[in-house]
Amino acid sequence: MKRMKLLLASLLLCSSMIGASCEESLDFDDDIPRMFVPQAVISSFEQKYPNTKASWENERGMLKAEFRKNRKDVDAWFESNGTWVRSVTDLTSRDLPDIVVSIVNSTYPEYHIDDADLIETPTEKYYIIEIEKRGFMDMEIKLKVSEEGKILS
Secondary structure: OOOHHHHHHHHHHHHHHHHHHHHHHHOOOEEEEEHHHOOHHHHHHHHHHHOOOEEEEEEEEEEEEEEEEOOOOEEEEEEOOOEEEEEEEEOOOOOOOOOHHHHHHHHHOEEEEEEEEEEEEOEEEEEEEEEEEOOOEEEEEEEEEEEOOOOOO
C-alpha cells in the first residue's frame, strides 16, 4: 500500500513537471519561421522596410518583425492581412532631436533621460521617454513627447 502511494505521488510529480514544461513551450510569443508568415504581411514589411531581414513572432494577436535599421533595434507590428500597425525604434538620448532633449531637460532639470523609443503609427510619430531622478533609481517618469518637443503626457 505504501509502495502504491509512493508510486502514485511520483507519477503526479512527474506529470505536473511535464505539464509545466509544456506550458512554457506553448508560449504565444514564440518565434515563427518566415514561411509561416502570411504573404500579405511579408509584402507589406518589404514595402515599408526594403532590403531588411527580420525575425518574426506572434504577439498580442499580431505579427511582430524584429530587425535592425541604421544600427537601431526596431519592432514592427502587422495585422495578419498585412496592415502595418506601428513600429518602435529603440533610441539613446543622443538619437533624440535637440528640441526634444531641451524641453525634457528644462521641464525636469533634476532628471536624466534613461531610455527612449520612437513610436510610429499610420497617423502619428512621437517619442516615449523614460526619465529618472538623479540619484534615485526608483523615481522614474514616462513622457510622451512630440517631434516638435511638446510634452503630450
